[in-house]
Amino acid sequence: MKALQLMTKLILEDGTVFEGTAFGSKKAVSGGVVFNTGMVGYPESLTDPSYRGQILVLTYPLIGNYGVPGDEQEDQLHKYFESDRIQVQGLIVSEYCDAYSHWNATRSLAQWMQEFEIPGISGIDTRALTKRLRERGVMLGKIVDDRNNVEFVDHDLRNLAAEVCVQTPVVYKKGKKRVILVDCGVKNNIIRAFLRRNITVIRCPWNYDFTQEKVDGIVLSNGPGDPKTCVETIEHTRKALRNNTPILGICLGSQILGLAAGADTYKLKYGHRSHNQPCAESGVKRCYMTVQNHGYAVDADPLPEDWREWFYNKNDGTNEGIIHISKPFFGAQFHPEASPGPDDTEFIFDMFIRAMS
Numbered sequence: 001m002k003a004l005q006l007m008t009k010l011i012l013e014d015g016t017v018f019e020g021t022a023f024g025s026k027k028a029v030s031g032g033v034v035f036n037t038g039m040v041g042y043p044e045s046l047t048d049p050s051y052r053g054q055i056l057v058l059t060y061p062l063i064g065n066y067g068v069p070g071d072e073q074e075d076q077l078h079k080y081f082e083s084d085r086i087q088v089q090g091l092i093v094s095e096y097c098d099a100y101s102h103w104n105a106t107r108s109l110a111q112w113m114q115e116f117e118i119p120g121i122s123g124i125d126t127r128a129l130t131k132r133l134r135e136r137g138v139m140l141g142k143i144v145d146d147r148n149n150v151e152f153v154d155h156d157l158r159n160l161a162a163e164v165c166v167q168t169p170v171v172y173k174k175g176k177k178r179v180i181l182v183d184c185g186v187k188n189n190i191i192r193a194f195l196r197r198n199i200t201v202i203r204c205p206w207n208y209d210f211t212q213e214k215v216d217g218i219v220l221s222n223g224p225g226d227p228k229t230c231v232e233t234i235e236h237t238r239k240a241l242r243n244n245t246p247i248l249g250i251c252l253g254s255q256i257l258g259l260a261a262g263a264d265t266y267k268l269k270y271g272h273r274s275h276n277q278p279c280a281e282s283g284v285k286r287c288y289m290t291v292q293n294h295g296y297a298v299d300a301d302p303l304p305e306d307w308r309e310w311f312y313n314k315n316d317g318t319n320e321g322i323i324h325i326s327k328p329f330f331g332a333q334f335h336p337e338a339s340p341g342p343d344d345t346e347f348i349f350d351m352f353i354r355a356m357s
């Protein structure tokens, strides 16, 4: 006999209610509801710290069918995930598949979500929900049932980077060249990208004064929330811009670099979250397929004249990268480390490493 299925609800701040079936943990949660249209990669997406505080809608219609990999470590990092835990507040899918099948799966998505007490809802018309979010813009939402309820909470108002970063510096030793990686919620694949290129990574907390360190390069990581809450990182970056040590910003890191350089940032209507965002490189006839996960964007207009827009989004024209005209400072709003998604823009790591020598 089929187990009794628990009815659960997604309630949006505009009052819209979607009813579905619970899977994962039975807990009420609240957060910004965002959608990702990628077709694969839920283990990587769910562990991406940039999703901290958000309820994630996956628009691909069937989720869970390839299960979840085990917890093996490699180079002091989780081998298959982007951080050590599930970071999303909750998960919303159309059809959930519990009968998984994959060569390295060790558990179902629902079991894994239970380990981290993350609730999910299936049976939601994710197409209708996504259309609603595109029309109204991102909204707060909550997953609740008859027994569990919570208030609407906007987690972006807190400094989320401080919650997801390392608390003390960690060194990943490889080659002679060393980068300091300012961890505002870094994805493991950014660290792996440097280790694969034989670069030693010194990972430090978001508010660490990295300007005191003698290193070959500075990397500002991706991360959750509003970039303007990373006040100390912006301050340290502003100081670093007076010198010539190469700086690479990725996603939140690019926004922080922009703010330090004199640009502004603002919240997008519903963000970019997918594996096929077309980004054109300014000034040349080249367009890349990029991986994205961001809800804020840089307004590059106020940048001083020694900075340029580097990339822009072909769908909505918003900024996707900035670059200094003479110093080795640049930031990509998309994810050159991919994971999940195509790695067409990995050359940005090579470009940064060339700038370090």
Ligand SMILES: NC(=O)CC[C@H](N)C(=O)O
Binding pocket: 050, 221, 222, 223, 224, 225, 226, 227, 250, 251, 252, 253, 293, 294, 295, 296, 297
């Ligand atoms: N992936 C990221 O680094 C996201 C950056 C920022 N939190 C945003 O949503 O825009």
